[in-house]
Amino acid sequence: MAQSYDVIIIGSGPGGYVTAIRAAQLGLKTAIVEREHLGGICLNWGCIPTKALLRSAEILDHANHAKAYGLTLNGTMTADVKDVVARSRGVSARLNGGVAFLMKKNKIDVIWGEAKLTKPGEIVVGAPSKPAVQPQNPVPKGVLGEGTYTAKHIIVATGARPRALPGIEPDGKLIWTYFEAMKPDFMPKSLVVMGSGAIGIEFASFYRSMGVDVTVVELMPNIMPVEDVEISTFARKQLEKRGLKIITEAKVSKVEKGANAITAHVETKDGKVQTITADRLISAVGVQGNIENLGLEALGVKTDRGCIVIDGYGKTNVPGLYAIGDVAGPPMLAHKAEHEGVICIEKIAGVPGVHPMDKAKIPGCTYCNPQVASVGLTEAKAKAEGRDIRVGRYSFAANGKAIALGEDQGMIKTIFDKKTGELIGAHMVGAEVTELIQGFVVAMNLETTEEELMHTIFPHPTLSEMMKESVLDAYGKVLNA
Known part of the structure; x- marks a missing residue:
């Protein structure tokens, strides 16, 4: 007899494992299926290890400009690629173990293998059809394996993979x-x-x-x-x-x-x-959703441009089947997948007050040097929508903290609806802007107006002061420029 659950989630990336935890918190008997590595691409091959690499690069950049800070390094600063990579892999391994701990803590069954939908409410788990990029070795204790499993609700969270252009396919070497x-x-x-x-x-x-x-x-x-x-x-x-x-x-x-x-x-x-x-x-x-070999075609699941079509709560056109994260379409971001998963499972569980995701309020971050972060409409998109807007700008070159850090190249740009004072877009480039953008995300979720932002007291000296100055600039009230 097939083992039965309230919810089965296919894929243990940020969307999958967070959804599983929330399901368990809501009292649902939950299992998660994984074929390669707990934590998915983000934790093992994406968001986290790349930030570890970029941290090494950042320290090297600072060391190479030590003289600008009045410092002299004895000897030459060099990068050992093996050690840099080893540190990055170590960071991922630590978090991978953390996900395994969270599964055990929340009494979530881990099913090891590759899942295929055979009919509504049922999956068959078999051996992975391809070798794992990073096999879970040894397989964590307590995981289940190949077999048939049933659930009233099945959530597909299989993520995405790199897109390849014809004739320029990656070969792993050149x-x-x-x-x-x-x-x-x-x-x-x-x-x-x-x-x-x-x-x-x-x-x-x-x-x-x-x-x-x-x-x-x-x-x-x-x-x-x-x-x-x-x-x-x-x-x-x-x-x-x-x-x-x-x-x-x-x-x-x-x-x-x-x-x-x-x-x-x-x-x-x-x-x-x-x-x-x-x-x-x-x-x-770019990347493309992992929709192959899941049995979607046989069930008649609607797809569009390589992704599963869903409504605002993760529902597909097949009753009892849902999708979240990258496989459900752009923006293909880990934090979008997590929030989408929580919305999906809370709607399934009947939690009151669940709202569809507002994609206009999903921040995007790029961790290059300089960093880039944004949320909401760009100036061009706001104008294309026919909006009457106010635009504020503020330069890092006028901020005391940025100058003290030796990071005075950057800017913050805010976009407001002129009629209502609604903040409809915020865009940043410069040091640590990926940590600053959440302030504007919170403001937009609270439907904060320019007046409320102007009356908010920002600490001094901080980079965050530039956020307020940008707001002031949009209304001709900038103080420190």
């Missing part, structure tokens, strides 16, 4: 995805990064700090295309000052492989082609 870029066994002297979204720019920034000659190729007119153009332009100038080469409105049309190098044919919008020879190429042209 053409890398983020998997190989995160654990290089040597430091290349030169690198081409194809794509300038968050993944591409973060790796470009990391490898440049490590002394690598980096060229970024982006199809759109601006790097980090989802960001406000003014912020993107500022970030590009700072990245180029650090030595990154950036080619926009261009595409890698062909890659020739040598014995230990590649030659990228880069075609610009006017049809001209230049060749760039480098040790390696990182393909960072």
Whole structure:
């Protein structure tokens, strides 16, 4: 007889494991199915280990500019790639163990293997169809394995994987995805990064700090295309000052492989082609949902552009089947997956007052140097919607804390609805802005107006003071500029 649960979640990434915990808190008998590693891509191969790499790069950058702080280092500061990677992997391993602990603490069954939907309310778990990128070795005690399992509610949280362009498919040696870029066994002297979204720019920034000659190729007119153009332009100038080469409105049309190098044919919008020879190429042209081999077609589950179609509460068109996170469509962010999962399971459990997610209030962060963070509408999108707006700006160069930190290159930009005073967008570039953006996210969720922000007392000296100054600037009241 099949083992039965109230809820089964397929995938243990941030969306999956957080949803499982919330389900258990709500008194639901819960199981989670995982084929590779607890914590998913984010914890093992994405958000967390990349930030560990970028932290090493940040410290190296500071050390290389120690003289600017009145400091002299005895000896040469160098990066040992094996040690840098080992630290990053160690951070992931620690958190991986933490997820296993949380599953046990919350009495959530872990089912080890690859799940396939066979009919509504039922899955069959078999051996993984492909070798694990990072196998869970040894398999945690107490996990279940292959077999048939049933549940009234099944939530698909299988995440996403790197997208590959035809003819430029990653091979793990010369053409890398983020998997190989995160654990290089040597430091290349030169690198081409194809794509300038968050993944591409973060790796470009990391490898440049490590002394690598980096060229970024982006199809759109601006790097980090989802960001406000003014912020993107500022970030590009700072990245180029650090030595990154950036080619926009261009595409890698062909890659020739040598014995230990590649030659990228880069075609610009006017049809001209230049060749760039480098040790390696990182393909960072986006990700696609993991919807294959799940049995979705047989059940008639609606999909669109490689993702599962859901309503505001994670419901698919098949009763009892839900989807959350990357597999359910953009924005493909860990914090979106977590919140989406909580909404889904609370709606299932009948928790009162559950609201659909407002995607306009999901922040985005890019942890390059300088950092970029944003929430809400860009200036261009606000104007495209026909909004009458006020825009405020404030420079890091006028902030005492930024100057004291030696991080005075950056800006904060706020966008308000002129009629209502509603904050509809906030965009930042500079030191630690990924830690500042939450202040504006909270403000937008509380429907805070410009008047309330102006009357909020920000501590001095802090970088956060610039947030208020940007608001003041939008209304002609800026004080320290």
